Amino acid sequence: MKTKKKTLTIAGSDATGGAGLQADLKTFQEYGTFGMSAITSIVTMDINDNWSHTIETIEPEIVGRQLDTIFAGGKPDALKTGMLGDIRTIAVVRDAIERYQPKNIVIDPVLACKGTAGILLSENADSIRELLFPVADVTTPNLVEAGILSGLGELKTVSEIEKAAIILHGYGAKNVIIKGGRRFDNQHDEALDVFYDGHDFHHLKSPLVHSDNNHGAGCTFAAAITAGLANGQSTLDAVTTAKAFVHAAITNAQPFNQYLGHIWHGAYRDNGRFKF
Numbered sequence: 120m121k122t123k124k125k126t127l128t129i130a131g132s133d134a135t136g137g138a139g140l141q142a143d144l145k146t147f148q149e150y151g152t153f154g155m156s157a158i159t160s161i162v163t164m165d166i167n168d169n170w171s172h173t174i175e176t177i178e179p180e181i182v183g184r185q186l187d188t189i190f191a192g193g194k195p196d197a198l199k200t201g202m203l204g205d206i207r208t209i210a211v212v213r214d215a216i217e218r219y220q221p222k223n224i225v226i227d228p229v230l231a232c233k234g235t236a237g238i239l240l241s242e243n244a245d246s247i248r249e250l251l252f253p254v255a256d257v258t259t260p261n262l263v264e265a266g267i268l269s270g271l272g273e274l275k276t277v278s279e280i281e282k283a284a285i286i287l288h289g290y291g292a293k294n295v296i297i298k299g300g301r302r303f304d305n306q307h308d309e310a311l312d313v314f315y316d317g318h319d320f321h322h323l324k325s326p327l328v329h330s331d332n333n334h335g336a337g338c339t340f341a342a343a344i345t346a347g348l349a350n351g352q353s354t355l356d357a358v359t360t361a362k363a364f365v366h367a368a369i370t371n372a373q374p375f376n377q378y379l380g381h382i383w384h385g386a387y388r389d390n391g392r393f394k395f
Contacts, residue, residue, distance in 0.1 A: 130201030
């Protein structure tokens, strides 16, 4: 049997299986890679309190031991970060990257999760900029995260998104993909993402899916890029395939409860589109 590429997610746990490391591992499997995970936090939701979220962080020292365990088997072919939740954990992740020198690093700069009122910790943004962007091959902020991390605030136009991408690239990220999704009103009924490689901009578009069953879309997008890079795709090809993967997953999403629905990670495979 051909040896599988190895992919790693360093992220929080979503017990419902829709987002976080569970979404990452499902995506890795769909791409034919062997997924591994280091848990940084556990997110729970209270159905008796309007689906409010509670985030319990894992001690950074334990996160570090998980990473040492994983890297004892050699370097993954690509890795991603998701919700890290603690500036000490961000430092632990940066230390592991420096010690083990993995390649194909995707930083999903999660500053909050759906259902939370605000940012996890304001200092997280500073730590992500200072410690993770300089080692990022790709970073995948959404509009809100890009506005905070760039210092530009709310991004309302394509030109503002492009300006934010230039700023984030300036912090060291080699490639920036800002997810507009349905948050960005481009008046063309399209989901627009802006990709910047330090030289050129690419506007990636797909038909807008009008559905609230999109839980896990952002995590899945970053995970799909990660797996694509592990499989040898160029960065632009990995991003383009990831966008198609997520679009199919949202199109075929299923309701979970009265508060949210989950995307279907098997949709792209169901349509016979994988060749890995």
